[in-house]
Amino acid sequence: MAKRIAIIEDEAAIRENYSAAFRREGYGVDAFDAREPALNAFETRLPDLVVIDVNLRDDIEGGFELCRELRARSSDLPIIFLTARDSEFDAVSGLRLGADDYLTKDISLPHLMARIAALFRRLDAMQKPQAADSSIKRGDLAIDTERMTVHWRDEAVGLTLTEFWLVHVMARYPGHVKNRQQLMDAAQAVLDDNTITSHIKRIRRKFVAIDADFDAIETVYGMGYRWLSD
Amino acid sequence: MTLKRQLLLVSLLALLLPWAGCEFIRETESALRSGQQQMLAGTARALAGTIATHADEYPDQIVDSEPAEQLFIHPLSTEPTIDGFFDDWLISARSLRSIGGRDGQIQFAMASYGRMTYLYVNVPDHSVVYATDQTMILDDGPRYADRVTLISSNPPYLEEQFIFSAEAPGSIISYKQSGIVNNPEPAIAAHWQDGPLGYRLEAQIPTELLGTNLGLVISDTNNSSQRATRSSSFSGQSPAPAVVASKGLNTAVDSLAQSGMRILITDASGWRIAIGGELSAATISESPEDGWSNRIYDMLVEGGEASASAEPDPSGREQQLYVSAALAGGEKASWFRGEDSGRAIVAVAAPVMNGNEVLGALVVQMGTDAILSSTNEGLARLINLTLIATLLVAGTLIGYASWLSRRIRHLSVAAENALLNETLHTALPSALAVDEIGDLSRRFSHVLQQLGDNNAYLRSLASKLSHELRTPLAIVTSSLENLEHETQSDASAGYTARAREGADRLRRILSAMSEASRVEELMEHAEPEAFDLRVVLESTVKAYRDVYKKRSFELDCALYEASMTGSPELLIQMLDKLVDNAVDFSATDDCIQLGLEEQERRLLLSVTNPGPPLPSNMRTQLFDSMVSVRGGENTRHLGLGLYIAKLIAEGHGGSISADNVAGGVCFSVQLPNQDSR
Numbered sequence: 001m002a003k004r005i006a007i008i009e010d011e012a013a014i015r016e017n018y019s020a021a022f023r024r025e026g027y028g029v030d031a032f033d034a035r036e037p038a039l040n041a042f043e044t045r046l047p048d049l050v051v052i053d054v055n056l057r058d059d060i061e062g063g064f065e066l067c068r069e070l071r072a073r074s075s076d077l078p079i080i081f082l083t084a085r086d087s088e089f090d091a092v093s094g095l096r097l098g099a100d101d102y103l104t105k106d107i108s109l110p111h112l113m114a115r116i117a118a119l120f121r122r123l124d125a126m127q128k129p130q131a132a133d134s135s136i137k138r139g140d141l142a143i144d145t146e147r148m149t150v151h152w153r154d155e156a157v158g159l160t161l162t163e164f165w166l167v168h169v170m171a172r173y174p175g176h177v178k179n180r181q182q183l184m185d186a187a188q189a190v191l192d193d194n195t196i197t198s199h200i201k202r203i204r205r206k207f208v209a210i211d212a213d214f215d216a217i218e219t220v221y222g223m224g225y226r227w228l229s230d
Numbered sequence: 231m232t233l234k235r236q237l238l239l240v241s242l243l244a245l246l247l248p249w250a251g252c253e254f255i256r257e258t259e260s261a262l263r264s265g266q267q268q269m270l271a272g273t274a275r276a277l278a279g280t281i282a283t284h285a286d287e288y289p290d291q292i293v294d295s296e297p298a299e300q301l302f303i304h305p306l307s308t309e310p311t312i313d314g315f316f317d318d319w320l321i322s323a324r325s326l327r328s329i330g331g332r333d334g335q336i337q338f339a340m341a342s343y344g345r346m347t348y349l350y351v352n353v354p355d356h357s358v359v360y361a362t363d364q365t366m367i368l369d370d371g372p373r374y375a376d377r378v379t380l381i382s383s384n385p386p387y388l389e390e391q392f393i394f395s396a397e398a399p400g401s402i403i404s405y406k407q408s409g410i411v412n413n414p415e416p417a418i419a420a421h422w423q424d425g426p427l428g429y430r431l432e433a434q435i436p437t438e439l440l441g442t443n444l445g446l447v448i449s450d451t452n453n454s455s456q457r458a459t460r461s462s463s464f465s466g467q468s469p470a471p472a473v474v475a476s477k478g479l480n481t482a483v484d485s486l487a488q489s490g491m492r493i494l495i496t497d498a499s500g501w502r503i504a505i506g507g508e509l510s511a512a513t514i515s516e517s518p519e520d521g522w523s524n525r526i527y528d529m530l531v532e533g534g535e536a537s538a539s540a541e542p543d544p545s546g547r548e549q550q551l552y553v554s555a556a557l558a559g560g561e562k563a564s565w566f567r568g569e570d571s572g573r574a575i576v577a578v579a580a581p582v583m584n585g586n587e588v589l590g591a592l593v594v595q596m597g598t599d600a601i602l603s604s605t606n607e608g609l610a611r612l613i614n615l616t617l618i619a620t621l622l623v624a625g626t627l628i629g630y631a632s633w634l635s636r637r638i639r640h641l642s643v644a645a646e647n648a649l650l651n652e653t654l655h656t657a658l659p660s661a662l663a664v665d666e667i668g669d670l671s672r673r674f675s676h677v678l679q680q681l682g683d684n685n686a687y688l689r690s691l692a693s694k695l696s697h698e699l700r701t702p703l704a705i706v707t708s709s710l711e712n713l714e715h716e717t718q719s720d721a722s723a724g725y726t727a728r729a730r731e732g733a734d735r736l737r738r739i740l741s742a743m744s745e746a747s748r749v750e751e752l753m754e755h756a757e758p759e760a761f762d763l764r765v766v767l768e769s770t771v772k773a774y775r776d777v778y779k780k781r782s783f784e785l786d787c788a789l790y791e792a793s794m795t796g797s798p799e800l801l802i803q804m805l806d807k808l809v810d811n812a813v814d815f816s817a818t819d820d821c822i823q824l825g826l827e828e829q830e831r832r833l834l835l836s837v838t839n840p841g842p843p844l845p846s847n848m849r850t851q852l853f854d855s856m857v858s859v860r861g862g863e864n865t866r867h868l869g870l871g872l873y874i875a876k877l878i879a880e881g882h883g884g885s886i887s888a889d890n891v892a893g894g895v896c897f898s899v900q901l902p903n904q905d906s907r
Contacts, residue, residue, distance in 0.1 A: 011701055017708035024715055084700040086744060088751050105704035106737055109711040192741055193806075194748050197799045222770030222802055 003120055004028040006047035008038045008066060009082070010057040014105070018051065018082075021109045027116075035062040039069065046074055049119060052099075054083040054090060064097055071098040076126070078119040082107070088198055101161045106190055114188040115161055122148040138171050138229045141216065155210050162187045163203050167227075170217065174229035177220045200225055233638070237631035244623040248616040255612070263598060267563045267576050274580040274594040275561065277486055281495060281592055285584045287478040289471060289497055297499035299464045301327075301444045301472045302546030304341040306348070312401075314423030314430045316350050324544040326352070332450040332459040333428065340444070342474065347437045351378050351448065355428035359451050361395040366454065367405055368412055369393075373454040378431050381469050384441030389468060392439075394431050396422035404433065415439070445469025473497065473546060479504035494593040495582070500548045500557060503590070509575065509597045540566035540575040540595055548593065552579045556591035559583075565598075574598040637667050645674050652685070689855050692870065693747035696740040703740065707733050746855065746874050749800065753881040756797045763792040763801070763833060763901070767826055770802055774809055780818045787826040792833050794903050796882040804878035805837070807871040808897050812839035815895065828903065832884075836898040843890040852888055875899075 005027045009015040012033065019029045030047055032038035034056055050070060056062035067079055081094045081102040094102040100119060103112065125134075125146040134146040142151040148164045150157045159167060169186035170178050184191050191199070200217060207214040216228050304325055310318040316326070319341060326337040334354035341348045353376070361367050361375035369377070377395035391407040392415065402422045406415040420433035445468070449458035464470055476495075483493045487507025495504040539550055555562035556579035566575040577595040581588045640659040648656055658678075660671040710730050718726060764787055771785045805824075812822045816839040825836040844852065851857050853876040858869030872886075875897075879886040884901035 011705065013705040014701070014708060017705065017712050020712050021708065021715075024712075084697060084704070086697070086700075086748070088748070088755065105700055106741065109708060190737075192745070193799070193803055194745070194752055198752070219798070220769060221766040221798060222773030222805075 002026055002028045003048040004030060005049045005051060005116070006030040006032065006038065006042070007051045008032045008035065008056065008063070009051070009053045010034065010055065011053070018109075018112075021113065022116075025113055025116075033057075035059055035066045038066060042070070042073070046070075046077060048123070049078045049080070049116060051080045051082050054081060054085050054094065064093060067094065067097045067099055076123070078123060080115065080119070082112070091198075092202075095160060099160075103189070108190070111188045111190075118148065118161055118188075121146075136168075136171065138174055138227065139216075140211070141167075141171055141227075141229075143168055143171060152207055152210050152214070157206050157210060159203065159206060162189060163199060163206070166199055167203060170225060170227040171229075174227045177224045177226045179224035183224065233635040234628065234631040237627050237634075238624075241624040241627035244620045244627075247620050247623075248613065251612050251616040263565060263574060263576060266596065266598060267565065267578060270576055270594050270596055271561060271563055271578045271580070273491075274578040274592055277493065277594060278580040278582045278592040280486065281479065281482065281582050282584055282589065284478055284482055285589055287476045287482075287503075288582075288584075288589045289473070289476075289503070296465070296470065297501070297547070299445075299466075299470045300499065300501060301340050301446070301463065301469075302501060303347060303472055303474045304339060304546060305475045306341045306343040309343050309346075310341075310348060310432070310434075312419045312421045312432050312434050314421045314432045316352070316430075316432070319348070319350065322544040325546070326350075327463070327545065329446075329448075329461050329463055331355075331448060331461045336448050336461055338446055338463070340472070342437060345437050347435045347440055349378075349380060349431070349433040349435065349446075351431045351446070353378070353428045353431070353448055353450065355450055357452050358396075358424060358429050359454050360397055362397055362454075367393060367395050368407075369449060369458065374449070374451045374456060374458045375454060376429070376451060376458065377449050379447040379449065380433075380435070380440075381445040381447060382439070382441040383443045383468055385443060385468070387441070390441070392418065392433075392435065394420050394422070394433060396429075399424045399429070406439075440472075442471050443469045444472040473501040473503065475505075476503045480506060483507070490597055492593075492595040494542060494548060494595070495590060496548050496553060496557070496593070497590045498557060498588055500553055500591070502542055502546050502548055505542055509595060540577055548591070550579075552577065553591050553593060555579065556581045556593075557588060559588055634667070637663075641667065641671050641674065645678065648678050649681075652682070690747070692743035692855065696743040699736075699740055703733060703736055707737070742870055746870055746877060749803070749874050749877055750881075752800065753797070753878070756800065758795045758797065760793060760795050761798045763794050763798075763835070764789055764826060766798045766802065767792075767805075767824065767835075770805055771824055774822075778809075778813050781813055781816060782819070782821045784821055784823045785825075786823060789826060789828055792826055792828070792903065794833060794882075794901055796901075800878045801882070804875045804899070805835075807875040808837040808899075811871060811897070812837050812841075812895075815839055815841035817841070829900075831903060833901045833903050834898055835901060836896055838891060838894055838896040840894040842895075844888055844895055853886060 005022050007015055007018050007022070007029065009018065009031070010033050015031050015033065019031045022029045030038075030041060032041065050066075052063040052066055054061065054063035056066075059065070063081060063083065067081070070077055070079060075098075079099045081099050082105060083090070083094075083102075084105050086104045086106075091102045101115060103115070125144075125148070128146075134144055136143040136145065140153045142154070144150075145168065148161065150159055150164060150167055165187045166183055169183065178186075180191070180193065180196060183196055187199075200219075204214065204217055207216070218226050218228050220226060304319075304321055306319055306321070308318070308320055316323070316339070319339070321339075321341070326339045328335045328337050330336070331353060333356050336351065336353050338349070338351040340350075355376060359375045361377065363373060366373045366375040367377070369379075375395050377393055379394070380392040381389055382392065383389040388409060393405040393407055393412075394402060395405075396402045399422050402420050403414045403416075404418040404420045405412050406418075417439060418433060418435050420431060423430045423432075446463040448461045450461070451458035479495050483495060483504045483506030485506075487493045489507075490509060492507045492509050493505070494502055496502050543549065550564065552562035552564040559581050561578065561580045563576070563578045565577060575595055575597055577593060579591050579593045582590045582592050637660050644656075644658045647653070648658070658671045658675050660667045661675060662668065663671065706729070710726055710733060713726050714723075714730075767785060767787065771783050774781075774783050809822065809824075816822060820840045823836075823838040825834075825838070827834050848857070853872050854869075855873045856869045857873075872888075876886050879899045879901070882901055884899055886897065886899045888895060888897050890896075
């Protein structure tokens with residue numbers, strides 16, 4: 001059965017374009033232009049993945065509201081924010097509400113599709129028993145590439161998809177400096193310096209929350225970042 | 231010209247006040263004076279009429295003798311001692327007459343006191359020859375001595391000579407020669423005194439021994455065998471009549487003179503034969519209690535002749551113009567003003583007529599104290615008041631002008647500071663004032679506020695625009711991406727590809743536009759960390775060498791450690807902008823120099839590139855949002871790079887500046903080091 005993606009977007013042209021792209025990839029699409037009709041529809045059936053715009057016409061923070069309500073109903077429903085709002089504050093707010101990714105509308109369709117596919121893959125992997133060969137161990141770090149989860153000292157680190165890809169690309173070859181382009185390719189996104197900096201900061205913070213002495217991600221000024229392995 | 235100077239000039243107009251006051255005083259004074267002159271003229275006419283009745287008291291008219299050759303007998307107020315000294319005569323040294331002598335100017339004077347006539351002669355003489363021998367007294371050789379001869383005659387009777395010749399200095403015996411008879415005259419007391427320059431003779435002669443005509447002859451010889459050189463007070467054969475004060479006239483004048491009035495009577499030649507009355511003391515000496523106002527008063531009023539010329543002439547002959555005019559038969563007024571006392575003396579000379587003959591002149595003099603007491607006091611107060619008023623007005627105006635110009639200066643400085651520091655919403659000075667400066671201040675603040683709002687709008691314009699444009703761009707991009715999945719002809723695929731390229735470029739522009747606001751946001755939320763700028767710089771320069779292969783990079787850092795606090799990522803971003811800029815403005819294979827040094831406890835980071843200099847008018851605007859000095863062909867720059875660099879520098883408590891250096895441009899960033907932060 002085809003996965004169903006719900007898209008809540010007030011801008012008809014974008015909604016149609018994305019819907020068309022999703023359908024082309026073989027997904028079922030439910031498109032909504034506001035929060036209320038979407039919620040009403042979700043009463044009967046939850047989609048497999050939700051793409052939400054933060055601004056829903058006059059409902060300026062409608063996307064956030066919707067995310068909160070959806071997360072309340074299902075803890076593992078993948079939710080992606082797709083918005084024109086690129087401020088750091090909004091991104092943090094969105095992710096704190098439990099979204100799996102916060103994307104700006106800059107993102108290209110192929111990149112978006114890659115993410116959606118990855119999220120579905122993770123969802124599938126979660127339901128399967130853990131495959132031993134899919135894990136990478138680097139000292140205290142354990143990466144499950146199938147489930148896209150990261151553990152530090154056996155404790156799960158809650159990373160978004162982008163963050164997971166960034167950690168993955170760095171930790172795969174510890175000691176190698178990954179520059180911006182490499183990080184961007186890995187994260188399936190177009191990121192500028194500031195966005196990468198923000199991401200790395202957020203990743204570090206998440207690790208530090210588990211281990212106050214965490215310093216495995218080194219900044220190589222002017223070059224990029226690298227994973228330090230003991 | 232500053233406002234203060236302008237108002238000071240205007241305030242000078244207030245000086246018209248005392249000027250008008252002075253004019254008023256001057257007018258009043260001169261009116262009062264001329265009134266007094268007229269009054270005095272009337273008095274003088276009346277007195278002249280009275281005096282004319284004493285015509286017999288006047289000496290006879292001398293037609294054939296020169297008035298200047300007449301000897302004047304000064305009336306003395308005390309009896310002098312016969313000792314060869316003139317001091318005790320108590321008359322001015324200017325009373326001495328001079329005649330040319332062999333060894334210099336001989337000075338002499340005659341005077342009378344009581345029944346005695348006095349003679350004083352001061353003879354310069356290099357060699358005094360004493361009459362050591364009796365025979366030398368007579369002036370007929372063969373031996374000669376220095377001597378003084380008083381010639382007295384009572385025409386038409388014979389001439390007599392009183393001879394003073396010394397055997398030795400001290401009291402001497404004088405001789406009276408009448409015809410060929412020469413006898414000592416014991417009634418005459420004389421004293422001969424030698425001095426370094428000559429000798430002095432003082433003699434006391436009973437008046438009854440003397441005739442009406444008197445003359446003086448001084449004989450001077452260098453040695454006893456040489457005939458003496460004669461110096462004479464008269465030029466003719468016989469002496470002219472001596473001028474003696476008239477007792478009768480003096481008595482008359484004394485009785486006629488009112489208080490504060492002086493009356494002089496001269497004969498037809500101007501010789502003073504009577505004097506009476508005194509000018510009031512205030513006319514002569516200053517009254518001390520109102521000194522300075524009087525001085526101002528005296529400065530203001532019209533000056534006359536010096537008051538000294540109003541005094542009786544020491545020589546005894548009155549020769550002032552107004553006296554001469556009276557002697558010529560006309561009445562004439564004059565007035566005098568003392569240089570030190572300043573009080574004016576009004577004088578009128580009237581002829582004393584006997585029929586058609588001018589017997590002499592009568593001079594009436596009076597101090598203007600009457601005027602002064604009426605005008606000076608009031609007018610001095612007027613001067614005081616107007617002067618005080620003027621000073622007050624001028625002072626107030628100057629103070630007011632200073633205050634005004636200070637306010638305006640403060641306002642302009644504050645406005646300029648607000649512009650420079652971009653604190654455009656601060657209150658300006660004088661904002662609460664209700665006058666025009668207050669209006670100006672309020673209008674200034676209003677303009678500045680609008681400017682500030684405008685600036686803020688401009689600053690946010692880029693990010694707002696990019697935000698607004700992002701949605702339509704997403705429509706375009708997603709449509710194109712969908713389109714690429716449709717079957718297309720080669721042509722339409724080409725168009726789609728081009729449209730994609732355009733949209734891509736648009737996206738890059740939009741993200742550049744929102745970069746500034748993202749940097750601001752990052753800086754707000756950044757957690758400052760301590761780091762070594764030197765390490766960051768070294769690592770970054772290494773990266774630049776990889777990225778910009780067509781430029782060489784040189785890092786000049788003498789510091790061992792450059793620790794500071796902040797966000798290294800942002801500083802690198804700032805450095806990226808500066809280096810990007812440096813690369814753009816330099817040519818292939820140019821060397822871009824980066825420097826880091828410590829100056830006055832601040833870190834100074836510089837990026838220098840060879841290339842064209844900055845236009846001077848853009849030097850400060852360079853760091854503003856959406857300002858670019860690049861040529862039109864380079865479209866990928868929106869003029870945000872340096873603005874972001876500035877944001878980052880200032881966000882770290884530093885500053886950024888651009889300067890032209892020899893053959894290139896140097897951007898420097900000042901950053902606080904860790905210690906000073």
